[in-house]
């Protein structure tokens with residue numbers, strides 16, 4: 479099921495960035511997603527598929543969302 483992310487969402491991924499942080503912010507969306515590591519501020523591209531698979535936690539406006547909350551039916 480595809481997830482409906484928004485720019486500004488913060489996600490905790492299963493795999494850490496080389497700097498050790500697992501927390502990222504979504505900064506651009508398209509066919510691929512641009513995400514910024516909140517540990518070292520580096521930005522990287524990730525395919526939608528990988529982002530959806532690797533996402534463990536989602537925060538929007540400071541609130542924790544479940545994957546099922548943003549799943550497209």
Ligand SMILES: [Zn+2]
Pocket residue numbers: 495496497498499515516517518519520
């Ligand atoms: Zn990092």
